[in-house]
Amino acid sequence: MIDLIFLAFIGFILLLGLRRPYLWVLLYVYIDILAPQQIGYGIIQNFSVSFIAFCAAFAGWLVLDRKEGSRFTFRQGLMLALLVYCWWTTQNADFPEPALLKWEWVWKALLFAIFMPLTITTRLRLEALALVMVLSVAMIVIATGMKTVLGGGGYDQLNFFVNDNSGLYESSTLATVAIGMIPLIAWFTRYGTIIKPAWYVSAFAIALIFACLLIPIGTEARTGLVCIAALGVLLLRYTKKRLMFIAAGGLLGLAALPFLPPSYYARMATIAQPGGDESASTRVAVWSWTIDYVQQNPFGGGFDAYRGNSFTYEMPVREETGNTTTVEFREVTDEARAYHSAIFELLGEQGYPGLLIWLWLQGLGVWQMERLYRRWKGHADESKAWIAPMAAALQIASLIYLVGAFFQGIAYQPMFFKIIGLQIGLYTYCLRLDSLREKPRGRPTRSRQKAKDAGDAVTA
Amino acid sequence: MIDYFALALGHGLLVIAFLNLVRRDELDVDPALDPVAGRKSAGDRARDKRKAARTNAAHGNDQADDDAAKGESA
Numbered sequence: 001m002i003d004l005i006f007l008a009f010i011g012f013i014l015l016l017g018l019r020r021p022y023l024w025v026l027l028y029v030y031i032d033i034l035a036p037q038q039i040g041y042g043i044i045q046n047f048s049v050s051f052i053a054f055c056a057a058f059a060g061w062l063v064l065d066r067k068e069g070s071r072f073t074f075r076q077g078l079m080l081a082l083l084v085y086c087w088w089t090t091q092n093a094d095f096p097e098p099a100l101l102k103w104e105w106v107w108k109a110l111l112f113a114i115f116m117p118l119t120i121t122t123r124l125r126l127e128a129l130a131l132v133m134v135l136s137v138a139m140i141v142i143a144t145g146m147k148t149v150l151g152g153g154g155y156d157q158l159n160f161f162v163n164d165n166s167g168l169y170e171s172s173t174l175a176t177v178a179i180g181m182i183p184l185i186a187w188f189t190r191y192g193t194i195i196k197p198a199w200y201v202s203a204f205a206i207a208l209i210f211a212c213l214l215i216p217i218g219t220e221a222r223t224g225l226v227c228i229a230a231l232g233v234l235l236l237r238y239t240k241k242r243l244m245f246i247a248a249g250g251l252l253g254l255a256a257l258p259f260l261p262p263s264y265y266a267r268m269a270t271i272a273q274p275g276g277d278e279s280a281s282t283r284v285a286v287w288s289w290t291i292d293y294v295q296q297n298p299f300g301g302g303f304d305a306y307r308g309n310s311f312t313y314e315m316p317v318r319e320e321t322g323n324t325t326t327v328e329f330r331e332v333t334d335e336a337r338a339y340h341s342a343i344f345e346l347l348g349e350q351g352y353p354g355l356l357i358w359l360w361l362q363g364l365g366v367w368q369m370e371r372l373y374r375r376w377k378g379h380a381d382e383s384k385a386w387i388a389p390m391a392a393a394l395q396i397a398s399l400i401y402l403v404g405a406f407f408q409g410i411a412y413q414p415m416f417f418k419i420i421g422l423q424i425g426l427y428t429y430c431l432r433l434d435s436l437r438e439k440p441r442g443r444p445t446r447s448r449q450k451a452k453d454a455g456d457a458v459t460a
Numbered sequence: 461m462i463d464y465f466a467l468a469l470g471h472g473l474l475v476i477a478f479l480n481l482v483r484r485d486e487l488d489v490d491p492a493l494d495p496v497a498g499r500k501s502a503g504d505r506a507r508d509k510r511k512a513a514r515t516n517a518a519h520g521n522d523q524a525d526d527d528a529a530k531g532e533s534a
Contacts, residue, residue, distance in 0.1 A: 002464075002467075005471075009471055009474075009475070012475075012478075013478055016478055016479075016482045019482055020481060020482050020487055020488065022481075022487060022488070023478060023481060023482065026478075026481075030474065039467075065488075066488055066489070068494075069490075069493065121490070122486060122487060122488065122489065122490035122493070123486070123490055123492065124481070124484060124486045124487045124490070125487060128477070128481055128487065131477055132474065132477070135470050135473050135474050135477070136470070136474075138466075138470055139466045139467055139469070139470035139471075140466075142465075142466040142469065142470070143462050143463050143465075143466035143467075146462045146465075146466070147462055150462070161463060161467075194477050194480050194481065195473070195476065195477060195480075383491075383492050384492075429490075429493075432493055433492065433493065436493060
């Protein structure tokens with residue numbers, strides 16, 4: 001049944017796209033985030049809905065769409081360079097088979113990220129893309145938040161729509177994305193034109209933001225807590241009453257404490273004591289292994305190069321017998337431990353050139369959004385007032401991603417390439433607005449000149 | 461049940477958004493970037509012209525002729 005509903009929805013959007021081909025781009029974004037083909041378990045799996053939507057989006061843009069304002073920007077060039085470089089390292093990978101498996105989804109994510117900004121040529125397209133991203137993530141967030149409130153949380157225990165740790169259906173990734181989206185959700189309460197600001201929009205947004213904050217609690221993802229702290233610090237810049245904001249944040253945190261489950265305290269305590277948890281203690285070991293590895297292989301070892309690592313270390317193991325707790329240090333040998341950090345993932349897999357391109361791509365986004373914020377803040381005119389807040393929201397999304405990415409191997413997470421797509425679209429749009437202002441007025445047309453002459457004659 | 465609720469809510473809002481988008485010309489032509497688009501599109505102008513012509517034929521009104529001519533030159 002649910003398969004048929006998904007198919008009906010996808011078919012409906014495909015039909016609407018005949019009139020507005022850009023809707024097919026939005027359809028692909030929805031499918032890529034929510035993965036309805038993985039949620040359904042029947043007939044929908046017979047259709048490559050993702051492939052169909054991608055072909056429709058690309059062909060629609062190529063054949064039917066206006067391409068006025070489409071520009072290939074430097075950041076798209078960086079993504080193209082990363083794509084070509086990843087292809088080259090895949091050919092020379094240490095572990096060719098797993099590398100090919102990862103390459104199969106990475107190239108698609110990068111290709112769509114390069115293509116998508118070409119289609120974002122108007123304000124409404126920017127807003128529509130942001131809205132589809134928010135609503136697609138919202139479905140996962142609402143379900144997860146409700147399960148958390150109703151007591152179904154726990155690390156690796158919360159059931160998502162899909163339980164295979166793919167895409168956004170991985171607890172730490174979802175927590176990072178959910179926290180990073182909060183400023184964008186708030187943006188819609190003031191500047192949305194598709195679903196116009198009203199009390200019910202604000203009520204939905206507040207409930208959604210609350211659900212986003214519940215994700216790190218429900219999934220017990222430590223990275224999520226770090227991201228909430230980072231968000232709080234970043235928001236200070238945009239808050240007029242900072243002391244009040246800090247006090248309110250502290251009070252809210254304290255008020256939430258009694259409602260948190262004991263397992264949450266136990267897991268969060270390991271942030272400060274990384275030695276007590278295997279997942280945390282191996283990170284440091286993997287990172288130092290990667291630094292050694294890249295000295296020998298400065299151009300990287302291709303995707304999944306971490307499979308070559310192996311290290312032995314001592315980890316404290318607690319054992320409780322009656323009222324006594326004994327801590328014993330045991331030797332643990334780990335093999336093929338994942339990077340647990342996008343920085344080290346890139347360093348190990350793509351070497352220094354790959355890391356440089358990726359950092360350049362991310363850093364440029366933060367810088368461009370900063371420029372836009374400073375250039376457009378304070379505009380009261382409705383047609384311009386939305387720009388600075390959107391730039392700020394996208395900058396925060398990038399920074400939260402970078403914070404989260406330091407503790408997770410999410411260097412190629414498609415969701416963040418979509419944020420980059422939005423940033424490129426916004427930056428290009430504002431450049432066009434500026435060039436329109438700077439452009440000297442064109443020569444008067446013959447009819448205008450005639451009218452002017454007639455006017456002059458009358459006044460004379 | 462929670463999953464179905466979240467999916468229904470999200471898809472309902474997406475349908476509203478898509479229906480809104482399909483009706484809006486600003487999706488393809490931005491009025492802030494294309495001042496001409498802020499006025500009527502070529503299709504709309506042609507439609508107005510045909511309408512004016514029909515009004516003429518029905519009423520034989522000279523004034524309508526002038527209006528249509530003005531509309532054309534605009």
